[in-house]
Amino acid sequence: MxxxxxxxxxxxxxxxxxxxxxxxxxxxxxxxxxxxxxxxxxxxxxxxxxxxxxxxxxxxxxxxxxxxxxxxxxxxxxxxxxxxxxxxxxxxxxxxxxxxxxxxxxxxxxxxxxxxxxxxxxxxxxxxxxxxxxxxxxxxxxxxxxxxxxxxxxxxxxxxxxxxxxxxxxxxxxxxxxxxxxxxxxxxxxxxxxxxxxxxxxxxxxxxxxxxxxLGRVKGNKMVDMQLSNKKLVGRGTRMIMEELNVEEDQAARLLQEYGSVRAAIKNCYKK
CATH class of the missing domain: 3.40.50.10490 (Glucose-6-phosphate isomerase like protein; domain 1)
Incomplete structure (x- = not known):
């Protein structure tokens, strides 16, 4: 009705x-x-x-x-x-x-x-x-x-x-x-x-x-699969890697550039 x-x-x-x-x-x-x-x-x-x-x-x-x-x-x-x-x-x-x-x-x-x-x-x-x-x-x-x-x-x-x-x-x-x-x-x-x-x-x-x-698209409380489409998001991704891996900013930025995502950078570094 x-x-x-x-x-x-x-x-x-x-x-x-x-x-x-x-x-x-x-x-x-x-x-x-x-x-x-x-x-x-x-x-x-x-x-x-x-x-x-x-x-x-x-x-x-x-x-x-x-x-x-x-x-x-x-x-x-x-x-x-x-x-x-x-x-x-x-x-x-x-x-x-x-x-x-x-x-x-x-x-x-x-x-x-x-x-x-x-x-x-x-x-x-x-x-x-x-x-x-x-x-x-x-x-x-x-x-x-x-x-x-x-x-x-x-x-x-x-x-x-x-x-x-x-x-x-x-x-x-x-x-x-x-x-x-x-x-x-x-x-x-x-x-x-x-x-x-x-x-x-x-x-x-x-x-x-x-x-x-x-569905596993967040790790801890971080958007580890986010698209790195601008400087703000690249900076956020860099800080996530710094926190997770306890590394300096320069190294985190290099890892992010090398692997293309926060998840991939963290995953590959833990493998090493």
Whole structure:
């Protein structure tokens, strides 16, 4: 049954926003934001189930797909795009798709989220299969693009999860591993880029980071497989090697240049 009044559409607890001082606006927004981590914490058992499912699929060559629209879609694409530089994985391991395509990352694409068939069409070029996991992201949990994609995935034996901020939504009902972070009314009524968006970002951080740690992409607490794509990251990699091997900066820098990654430098030096 369709959720006709998503929690994310409820009227703000505040009124006459335009009459508030700048200080009051900022304080009240911050007051609302402080509630988000507590809402996320309540969903840790649900997040755990989804993470373990993703890990089990990825251990046998599977991939993680995110689908979303608007802010939710952008957050999925963002999380996916940060996995290769952070953890040194292929850009085909975590894939984010947004309703309306890449144009929608910067500009709204009219009616893109209303097509129940389009998500599956967007996924087909990737040959998504039962080896993979599909996670739908939608604050209201009512977006046709995402629901249609999740339903079609389940019909094809693909594991599905979702991240939504409304209770009892059609998206959660359609998903095998639903995560429902109930953030309540937004400061500006219906503006889900605020608390709901923050909650989704936190959950996606938890999912991808935990998955990559469990797949061995972190050593100790270090990003040993990160891509050395700029001076800051080369410096970070050098410091990691200095700490791990107890060597001077010049030697650590040489080792990093020679082996091309923190992991390889440490591994080869321990062999010697």
């Amino acid at each position: 369709e959720n006709r009044n998503p929690d994310t559409e409820k009227t703000s607890n505040y009124n006459d926003l335009e009459k508030m001082s700048t200080s009051n606006l900022l304080s009240n927004i911050n007051k609302e934001d402080k509630t988000v981590p507590d809402s996320v914490e309540k969903q840790i058992p649900a997040i755990e189930k989804l993470v373990d499912e993703i890990v089990s699929k990825m251990e046998t060559g599977g991939r993680l797909f995110y689908i979303g629209a608007g802010t939710s879609g952008r957050l999925g694409v963002l999380d996916a795009s940060e996995c290769p530089p952070t953890f040194g994985v292929s850009d085909q391991m975590v894939i984010g798709l947004i309703a309306g395509g890449d144009t929608a990352l910067r500009n709204a694409v009219e009616n893109a989220e209303d097509d129940t068939e389009q998500a599956w069409s967007d996924l087909e070029p990737y040959k998504i299969s039962e080896k993979d996991v599909l996670v739908g992201i939608a604050a209201s949990g009512t977006t046709p693009y995402i629901i249609g994609g999740i339903q079609k995935a389940r019909e094809n034996g693909i594991a599905t999860g979702c991240v939504t901020c409304s209770s009892g939504s059609p998206l959660a009902q359609a998903s095998e591993f639903p995560i429902e972070v109930i953030t309540g009314p937004e400061f500006v009524t219906g503006s889900t880029r605020m608390k709901a968006g923050t909650a989704q970002k936190l959950v996606l951080n938890m999912i991808s980071t935990s998955v990559m740690i469990k």
